Amino acid sequence: MIQKTIYVNGVAHNIFVDQDASLAKVLREQLHLLGTKVGCGEGQCGACNVILDGKLVKSCVVKLSRVPNDAKILTIEGLGTPLNLHPIQKAWIKHGGAQCGYCSPGFIVSSKALLDENPNPTREQVRDWFQKNRNACRCTGYIPLVDAVLDAAKVLRGEAPPESLEYQLPADGHIWGSDSRYPRPTAIAKVTGTIKYGGDLSLELPPNRLFLALVQAKVSHANIKGLDYSEAEKMPGVVKVVTSKDVKGNNRINGLAFPANKGDGKERPILCDTKVFQYGDAIAVVAAATEAEAKAAAAAVKVDLEVLPAYLSAPAAKDPDAIEIHPGTPNVYFVQKLVKGADTAPTFSRPDVVTAEDHIVTSRTPHMPLEPDCAFGFLHDDGSLIVHSKSIGVHLHKAMIQEGLGLADDKLQLVANPMGGTFGYKFSPTNEAIVGAAVLATGRPCCLLFDYHQQMQYTGKRSPFHGTLRLAADKSGKILAMETDYDVDHGPYCEFGDLLTLRGVQFMGAAYDIADIRGEGRTVCTNHAWGSAFRGYGGTQAQLISEIVVDELAEKLGMDPWELRHKNVLRPGGTNPNGQTPDSYSYVEMLEAVKPKYDEALKKAKAESTDTHKKGVGLSCGSYGCGLDGPDSSNAYAELHADGTITICTAWEDHGQGADMGAIGTAHQTLRPMKVAPERLKFTWADTRNPVSGPAGGSRSQVMTGGAVKAACENLLEGLKKPDGGFLTYDEAVAAGKPVKYDGTFSVPGVPLDENGQGKPFMVYMYGVCLAEVTVEKATGKTKVDKITFMIDIGKLNNRLVVDGQLWGGVAQAIGLALSEDFEDIQKHRTMIGGGFPYIKDIPDNIELHYFENPREFGPHGAAGVGEIPLCVPHPAILNAIYNAVGARVTRIPALPERVLEAMPK
C-alpha cells in the first residue's frame, strides 16, 4: 500500500491504496464515486474515462502507482449534478445519447476533454476523438453522441443559448408521436452517473455482504469426478464454498421445454454436479468478505475432471460417433417442420424454373453490453430470497429458477436493476440462481460481479444457424417455391432452443409471398456457449440465409435484385411462410421509396470504385414479430396518489431500450384527457411483485405491455371520470369511495405454429427494407460500410429520440454482425476487441431512417415494436453489397477480410 493526495472534482482526498489498484477501482470502491463505470476493465471501452491532470485516461488501466501525488482528477460527478447539468450533459439528454447509459459518463467526460482541447471540432474530429480514445457505445450507433458534442460545443462557445439544449413541451402538452423528443425519464440520472447499476448497488450493500467468485470449468465437456475445497475454505475472508450439494432444490434451471422437445428442459445445473457442459460452467462459488479473497479461494478449489470430447458445432454434435452431451437426450433434441402449400420437389425439378441454393453459416455473436453481468441478493426479513440482476424477464426467470433453488412461490422475488445493456442475453437467467444459492447457503447478502472475460465466456450467445435454402422461380422472376433445411447450434442448454428453431420457419423468406414451402429445422446440443436470446432472435439468422439466396436467384435470373424483390414481396392477399396474413403491406411502398436511392447508389458505386477499392450496393427485405409466439398477454396498473402523481406499474424491464419512455409515453397519450404533466407519471422498475408483464424481449413490450398500460390508464380515466366532465382528484376519489388504482390487461389472439409451421405466431410485425453501400479494399478484403438507408414500418412512433436511437444502435449492431462480431474462439474472442466490437469509425455517420407509419391494429396508439427490426434487415444488404462490389459471396459471417478475400473470384 501507498498513500497519496489527489484532488477529485476540486476536493482533496488522502488516499490509501494498493499501488497496483486501478484508478477506477479506487474511485469506485474506495471513494465511492460510482459515476465512473467499469465496462471491459482493460482499456477497450472508455466507460471509465476520467480526466487526470488535464488528460483523458481510461481509469481502469491506470494504476495508482502512475497517478502523481497532487493529481487533479475530474470525474462525471465533477462535471455537473442533476440540479446543475453541464451543457454536454444537457446535450446528451437532448439527443437521447443515454440509452442504457452505461457508457454515458465516460463519453461525456471524454467529450469534455475534447472540447477543452478543441472547442470547435468538426463532426469528423469528434468521431476521430472517440475512435482514438476507444469510447465504445453499444446502444446508439454513435450518431446522436456526435450531434450532442457539436450542440454542446456551440453553447460552450457562446454561439447558441443554453436554452437551445433544453426540451420544450409543445403547447398542447403531448409527448407521444414521431415529433416527440421528450427525454426519457432516466436521462438525467444517466448523464450524471447517478443512476445505480448492479455493480454500483453491490457496493452499497450492508457491510456484512459477501463477494462471490465462481470456480469455473476450463474445458468444454467433462465428467466431474471430485471437488476439493478444503484448502479454499480455510483461506482468508472465506465464509463458504458453495457447491451443488448446498443447493436445496433440484439444482436445475427449468428451460421451459416445448412438449415436443426430446429433453425435459432441466439439464442445466445451477452449479455443476455430474458434468461440465461448456467452457466456463460454474462448478462452485466462493463467498468471501472481499472480491479478492473470493477470487483467490476460487482459484484454490481443486476440481477433478474426466475430460470428454467437446462438440463445438452442430455438425460435430450430429456426428454419429458423438456421445450424448446430456445422457438420455439425443444431441438433436427438437425438430420443426414447415409445410405450406403444395409439395416443392416437383417445382424444383421443373425444367422451366430457375433455382438458387446456398448453405450459409451464421455466427455465435456475443452481445457485448458495456456492463458485464452482475447480480446480488439477500434474505428479506419477510423470509424471502430477493435477487437483483439484469434480468429482462423477472417473472419468467422466477419460474425458471424457483424449483432449482427449492423455494416456494412466495419465497423468491426477482428485481431488474438499471442495466448497462443486454440486447437479449439476459432473456436467459445467468447468475440469479447462483447468487440465490449462495445467499441461502450463507444467510448473508451476496454479490457476483463478472469481469468482461466472464461476460464473454459465461453468458449465452446468438446461436449459429447452419442452413441450406433453395428458391425456385419462373423465368419472370416469380418465386414459386422454397426449401429450407437448417441446424441450430444451441450450445448445451435447451432453454428457448426450440423456440429459436421456430424462427427459422417464420422468417426464412418471410418478406415474400411464396406459395409452396417445405422446410425443417433442428435444434442441436453442442458444447459451445449456450444459446440465448439476442436482438433479432432467429430472424437475424433466417433472413441472412434467405436474403443471400434471393440475391443469388436474381443473378441466376439475370434480374436486378430490386426487381426480384419488388416482384415477390408481400402484397395484399399474400401470406407469410406460416400462412398468416401480414398486419401491414408496406414492402412495396418501402421498396419504391428506396428505388431512386438505390439507383443513385449504384451509379455512385460505379463512379467511385477504383482499382484498389471497390464500392458495392446491396438490398434486403425483412420482418420480425412483436411478441411471444401465439396468444401473448401483459398486465399493468395505474395508481393515482395524493400528491397527484400516477404510478404506471408494470414489470417492463429496461435494458436501455427505453422501457421508462415506453411506459410513460404510452400512459401519457392515453391519459391526455386528464391533462397530466408528464413528470407526474412515475415509472416502476421491474420486479416480480409488479403485475406480470412478460419479458422485455422480442420487441413485444411496446405492443403488449404498452397495451396493458393503455388499458390500465383507460380504466383509470373511466373510473375517475366526473359526470360533468373532468376527473376526480385523489381526495375526491377517496371521498367518493372510488378506487384510485386500476388494473389493465392486454392480450392478442395469436395462434401458435402447428407441427407444419402454420399459425399466427404474432399479431403485430415490423417490416424493413435496407440499402447498404460499402467499400471493399481488394487487396485485403476489408469492408467498410459507407451508408445505410433504412426504410422501416414499425407502425406509429411513441418517441422519436428512443426510436431513432434503437434503430441507429441496431444498425450499428447489424454492421458488427455482418463484418466483425464473433465468439467462436473462446480465448481469442473473450474481449471486446477480440469479439469484434464496432467502434465509431466502423459505423457510418450516414444512417438514413425513413418511417412508414402504418398504424397497427393491435399496437397501442398504433405502435409496433422496434428493437429487433434493425438486426433482421441490414446485415444481408451488407453481404449482398460486398458481392456487388467484388463478387465475393461470403456465406459465413462475420465477413472478416480474410473470408471476403477468399470468396473473391480469383
Added chain:
Amino acid sequence: MIQKTIYVNGVAHNIFVDQDASLAKVLREQLHLLGTKVGCGEGQCGACNVILDGKLVKSCVVKLSRVPNDAKILTIEGLGTPLNLHPIQKAWIKHGGAQCGYCSPGFIVSSKALLDENPNPTREQVRDWFQKNRNACRCTGYIPLVDAVLDAAKVLRGEAPPESLEYQLPADGHIWGSDSRYPRPTAIAKVTGTIKYGGDLSLELPPNRLFLALVQAKVSHANIKGLDYSEAEKMPGVVKVVTSKDVKGNNRINGLAFPANKGDGKERPILCDTKVFQYGDAIAVVAAATEAEAKAAAAAVKVDLEVLPAYLSAPAAKDPDAIEIHPGTPNVYFVQKLVKGADTAPTFSRPDVVTAEDHIVTSRTPHMPLEPDCAFGFLHDDGSLIVHSKSIGVHLHKAMIQEGLGLADDKLQLVANPMGGTFGYKFSPTNEAIVGAAVLATGRPCCLLFDYHQQMQYTGKRSPFHGTLRLAADKSGKILAMETDYDVDHGPYCEFGDLLTLRGVQFMGAAYDIADIRGEGRTVCTNHAWGSAFRGYGGTQAQLISEIVVDELAEKLGMDPWELRHKNVLRPGGTNPNGQTPDSYSYVEMLEAVKPKYDEALKKAKAESTDTHKKGVGLSCGSYGCGLDGPDSSNAYAELHADGTITICTAWEDHGQGADMGAIGTAHQTLRPMKVAPERLKFTWADTRNPVSGPAGGSRSQVMTGGAVKAACENLLEGLKKPDGGFLTYDEAVAAGKPVKYDGTFSVPGVPLDENGQGKPFMVYMYGVCLAEVTVEKATGKTKVDKITFMIDIGKLNNRLVVDGQLWGGVAQAIGLALSEDFEDIQKHRTMIGGGFPYIKDIPDNIELHYFENPREFGPHGAAGVGEIPLCVPHPAILNAIYNAVGARVTRIPALPERVLEAMPK
C-alpha cells in the same frame, strides 16, 4: 434486511438495509455520503442531522424501519458543493463557524431546516432551535453560528446581496492581523462535509481493510489470570485476536518520565498483559472483516481476572493501606517543590497579617470532542507501518510507541488526520499503538473507531487537583506570602503527570507578584481515567484554587476583590512564582479596563436580583505559558513550486484550533514583500515525515511553529531576492542554481524549573482578566452564566476569526468546566449529556472579548498563543460570582446545583 427507495438530495436510491440500521450508518457506510457525521451516536449532538421529508432528524437514531419508502432526504451534500456553496455555508465560512468542522454539516442542515420553517428568526429563536435540536458544538461557543444563520437568512430573504457573505481581500492584500477575517483554508471543505476525518477515511481504505474491536476491562483494577479467545477466533469474519503476545516490542507506551519520576514511565501497556489498571483498559483487540463481526467476537473473548481494590482518587491511592498500582513504584511517584523568596511560615504566624485558606478539588473533566477517537493504519510498500490518528503530537507519539511496537525509527510513520476536536486528549497516544499492533499482526489495513462511550471511558481526562492554598496579606491588601500543597490524581499512567504537576507551581497565584512562596505538588497514581492534557492543562486547576482563595482573602480583608487584584497583579519589576519576569505587564491595564464594566455589573446584579433568583459578579485573573517547558524549538520549511505555489511544511497538527490559518497567516505576513496571493500558500497536514514541529498543545504552535514558519519564509525571501529588487520565480531560481526549498528553525531560551520551581519555563505568556455575571436560582442552586467579559493579552492577533473563535469556544468550555462537566462516575458520565456537555442555552450569547495587543518579543509578528487562556481565567470568575450571588463557596467543581445548594448559607 429490507429494501426501500429513498430520494437523497434529489437522486433516487434503491437501498438494501438492515431495518435496525440507523439512517446515519446507511448514508455513510452504504451510500458513502460522508458529510453526515456521527458524533455521540445516540441523538445528543446533532452532527448527523439530515432533513427527512421536510423534518430535521438525528440520523444516528432513526432506524431504517422508520424511514418511509420514497422518503426525501437532504444531507449536507445536497445543500451546496465546494464550487456552489449555499448561503448558509457561505455565512458559516464568513463567521468562522467551522473550527474542527465536525459539527458543521449537522448545524448547517439544522439551520436549513430552521430557515425553511422560519425564514426570519430572531437571535433567540435561532438559539432555541439549536437547543431544542441538541446541536452541539465544542469549539465555537455558538456565537458565530448564530451570527451565520442570521446573515444567511438575510441573503435568503433577499434583504442582503449574496456578496455580503463573501470575503474580500483588502486592497493591500494583507491577511494577518486583528482586522483580518480571512477564512481558514479548510473552511470550504468543512462546511460542505467534504473534508475527511479518520472515520471517513477508514471507510475509504482498500476492501481488504479490517475493523478492530477492543476487548476492554470492565473493572478498574485487576490481575489478569487468563485469556481465552479460542471461540472468538472462530467467529465469522474474524481474522485474528491480537493480544499482548503478538506485540513485538516491549508492549509499553513510553511515558517519557522525568528523571525525578519514581517510575520509569513504561508502565502503560499497549495491550494489557499482567494487570488491568483502569476501567476500559484494552486487553485484546479483534480484527475482523466488518465492525459488527469484530465487536461480536470481542464480546466472546473470555478474560479471567482477579479483581483488586480500585483507588479512584488521590486520597484513596495515598492511603497507607493501598497497594502499589504499579508494583515497585509508589503511588505517589513525583514531587515538585516551590521555593521562592523567604520562608513563608513566619509571615503566616505574624499577627498583623490577614490569611485565607481553602482546600479545593477540581474535576476529572472529559474533553468531549464531537468526533469520537479513531485511527487506522497499514503497512506501506516501503516496509513501514503508517498510522493515521487524531494525534496532536506525531513526532512525540512516534517516540512514545516505537519501542513498544518493536519498530526501528524508519519503520514507523504517524500522520494526523483532520480531526473533530481533541482539546488536548490527543496529546497522549490513545489508539495508535493498538492499531499498529493489529496491522503488524495481520499484515492488513486496520481501523479502530470508538463509539462515544469508549471516547468517554477510554481516553485521558483532565486530572483533578486536590489542593490547599493559603495566602497572607498585610492589612493594606498587599499579598506577602503563599503556601500551596496539592495532589494531582493522574490516573494509572504517568505520561506527562510529572509535567502537569509543574503547572501547579507555575500557575497558582501566577497573576500576582508574591515575594515568598512555599509549595509542594505530588503526582498520584490512581485507578481512575488516565490523566491527559486538556486545554489550560494544569493552569486551569492551579488558578481555580488560587483565584478562589484570592476572593476569600479579599473578603477577610474587607476589600473589594477587584481592589485586591489591582493591588497585587504583576507590575514592572514583579516576578511570577517561578521568579520569572513576565513578557507583558498587562494586568493593570486590563483590570482598569474592566473596572467600569465590573461596577456596572455589580449595580445591575443588585438591581435585578429577586427573592428566587440572585445575580452575582465574579472576577479572576490568570495566565498561561506558550510552549513546552524550558528551551522549546520548532522546525518548518517553505518550498516554492513551478506553479508558483509555496508549500508551508510543518507538523503543526490541526485539531480544529486553526493550524492551517496559523501557518498560512504567519507565512503570508512574512512573505508580503513577495506579494503572494494567499491561495498560493499550501498548508501541509502533520506527519512524521515533515519537519519536527513539536506537539500542537500548550498554546505553543503559533509561537514556536509560527516562529519556524517565519524563519523559513524569511530564508526563502533572502534566498530568492534579486539584486535589483523583486524575487526569482521558480524557473529563474532553478536556472540560477538557487534552492527553492528553505528550512526554518525557531528556538526560545527558556530555562526549565529547578527543584525549587524556579526558572523561565516559558518565554511567551498569555494573560487574561475575566468578569463573570451569573444568576443562581436559590431553590435549586442552578447557575446560569449571563455574561462573560474577557480582557485578553495574547500579543498580536494573526486572524480575528480564528482568535475570536478560540476564545468564545474556550469560554464556553470554561463554563462547562465550572458548572457541569465531569467524568467522575464512569457509567453515568459516559455520554455527552451525562458528562455535562454545554449546549447553546448553557452559554450566554453575550461574551465580550477585548484584546490588549502587546507584541511579544518571542512571538512571530508579535503573536502569543491563544488556546489555553480562556480555560485558565473564566471559571474561577464564575465560582466567585456564585459566591457573590448567594454566598455559596463551592470548592469542588463542577458547581452542580446540588453543590451550590449545599454550600449556600443556611
